[in-house]
Amino acid sequence: MQxxxxxxxxxYYVCKREVWLMAHELHPNQEDPFLEIGRLIQKESYAREKKEIELGHIKIDLIKRAxxxxxxxxxxxSSRFxxxxKMQLAYYLYxxxxxxxxxxxxxxxxxxKKRIKVELTDVIKVKLEHAFTAIKEIIKQEKPPLPQRTRYCSHCAYKDFCWV
Ligand code: SF4
Structure with a gap:
């Protein structure tokens, strides 16, 4: 069980097809420049504040007490996503x-230079619970959902799986 x-x-909030591909371990091209930039920013930003923790199957970049x-x-x-x-972060709060x-x-x-506050409201909690069910349904399917062009496709490391 995934x-x-x-x-x-x-x-799930970017593309349902990506959910299926990732869950079935069809990993995207690791040399994709957008993935590399993301990894670099993750590694170098907030290095002093950083305290990565793993809790069960979740991995949190940074946790502090104030x-x-x-x-x-x-x-x-970037704020493109x-x-x-926000929903990923809300999931960690959940x-x-x-x-x-x-x-x-x-x-x-x-x-x-942005810091955006995220809180786990009742509305977000319900949205997440709906997403849990929907994700399980997507993963159970024999084939991935068909590709749908979205504003995320041009930066997607899976684009070779979808468009020729
Ligand atoms: S290229 Fe577009 S349709 Fe294909 S997985 Fe990425 S976001 Fe989804």
Missing amino acids: HITGTLIWY NGEFIVGEIKK EEPA CLRKYGIAATGELLIPKE
Whole structure:
């Protein structure tokens, strides 16, 4: 049984086909320049603040405590993927809450000097629970959903799987 992960939540809000490809271990081209830039930004940004932790099947970039509350940070390379990134971060807050840890989130976009606050509201919680069911349904399918052109395709490391 495939675990829901932060990456799958991210893909769910980018493209349903990516969910299937990733879940079936069809990994994208690792030398894709957009993936490399993302890895570099992840490695070099907030190096002093960085405290990566793994909790079950989730991996959090950065967690800190300020004014008595936990703040989870997720580093991204641009706000182009703001909505998927917010939902990924909200998913981490959801998992932490299951472990009894109340936290808020900060989406960090160093290239744009942005910090966006993310909270796990009841509406987002319901959206996530809907996404969990939908992701499981997508993964169960024999074939991936057909490609749909979106604004994300041009930066997608899977584009060779979709377009010739
Ligand atoms: S290229 Fe477009 S359709 Fe194909 S996986 Fe990427 S985002 Fe989805």
